[in-house]
Amino acid sequence: SDAIGDNATDAGRAQNRRVELQVQH
Numbered sequence: 001s002d003a004i005g006d007n008a009t010d011a012g013r014a015q016n017r018r019v020e021l022q023v024q025h
Helices: 010-024
Strands: none
């Protein structure tokens, strides 16, 4: 899936994981 948060930061990675979970379910 598209990376919405900035993967260079912990906050960005956390945001991306939340988005991925929302998309999957």
